Amino acid sequence: MVTQDWLTDAVLYMYALSLLFFVSDAASGNRSARRVGTGLLVFVWVLQGAFLMALLFDRFSVPALTIKDYLFFVSWLLVSASFMLNRLMRADLLVLLVNVVGFAVLALNLIERPKHDAALQPWEVARRLLLVHVGLITIAFAILTVTAVLGLMYLFLHSRLKKKKWTQVMNRMPSLERIDQYAYRAGLIGVPLLLLSLSTGTAALLTEGTAADLMDGKVLLSFAAGIAYVVYLIRRLAGKDDGSKLAGWNLLGYGLLVTGFFANSYSSFHQMI
Structure with missing residues (x-):
């Protein structure tokens, strides 16, 4: 296992598999591979969204930020951006490159390591601005x-x-x-x-x-x-x-x-x- 949790491992493996299908499409113009890759990526996006909802619920009352939370959100945004780029521009290679970056961010984020909070001082008055x-x-x-x-x-x-x-x-x-x-x-x-x-x-x-x-x-x-x-x-x-x-x-x-x-x-x- 890459991480210590089977569900996060599954997300990583599905994300990696979707990239392989996108690479197959980029190399040979395999439309069916692109459809399979897109389906897997949609599933990854849904799971990431569910994780984010859980994180937001957990962090809502605590003005603390961890780098795991931040990078996870960035990865989800990059997957979302790839869908919009694919819809608006039909630029296959650009979608692949954006998802490669998103996968790298997610993989680095999910590898097990000690949890540390972002060392931001507790701004009570400016909490909403923060x-x-x-x-x-x-x-x-x-x-x-x-x-x-x-x-x-x-x-x-x-x-x-x-x-x-x-x-x-x-x-x-x-x-x-x-x-x-x-x-x-x-x-x-x-x-x-x-x-x-x-x-x-x-x-x-x-x-x-x-x-x-x-x-x-x-x-x-x-x-x-x-x-x-x-x-x-x-x-x-x-x-x-x-x-x-x-x-x-x-x-x-x-x-x-x-x-x-x-x-x-x-x-x-x-x-x-």
């Missing part, structure tokens, strides 16, 4: 993960086309123009959510009277990510850069966001283990 902050940044992180995957796809396809090295995998990818459009549209959703989460987090600190914590390393990295994303959107809207440079701004913002998420040594109050 809950809104956590919810917004979780959703923003999931959407911006999709944006980052699109950025990587753009750079990969651009590099291959520049070197005139065409492969069958590239036949399954959208055009550079469409990838750029999809990334921009996802950014238009994810970036405002990120900025809203930063504003509510800032309001919570000010309400609690701990404004000095705004200079915390993780907070500064999050604000730097927000600035990078704003620059990305502005330059995309103004047509200042080509697609590869825009993808670079996109990935810079995501890199800062992920670095801030794991940079426990730079934070005195906002740690996750």
Whole structure:
């Protein structure tokens, strides 16, 4: 067993099996494999949703967050995003890549390890603001993960086309123009959510009277990510850069966001283990 619970093992195995069917479809255009993979993924999504409801019920009255809870929600959001992408764009390879990221997040999350709470100080007065902050940044992180995957796809396809090295995998990818459009549209959703989460987090600190914590390393990295994303959107809207440079701004913002998420040594109050 990967974990110490048969039900979570079953979710992992079904998720992995669905990815294998998606890979089969991406490699050979096997429509029946895609249908089976989608069915398994729907079952995984339903089970994850049930787990989340149980977690929300358990955590509702306790303003504590564990990294297990956070990553589980991110994984569920990525599965949900893959369904929407599949419905709206019919981009098979993009759906596969998003689900690979979602599976990696879920697998790392479910492997048995000691439970630790996120070391957030109990903000009694700002508790509701904190809950809104956590919810917004979780959703923003999931959407911006999709944006980052699109950025990587753009750079990969651009590099291959520049070197005139065409492969069958590239036949399954959208055009550079469409990838750029999809990334921009996802950014238009994810970036405002990120900025809203930063504003509510800032309001919570000010309400609690701990404004000095705004200079915390993780907070500064999050604000730097927000600035990078704003620059990305502005330059995309103004047509200042080509697609590869825009993808670079996109990935810079995501890199800062992920670095801030794991940079426990730079934070005195906002740690996750």
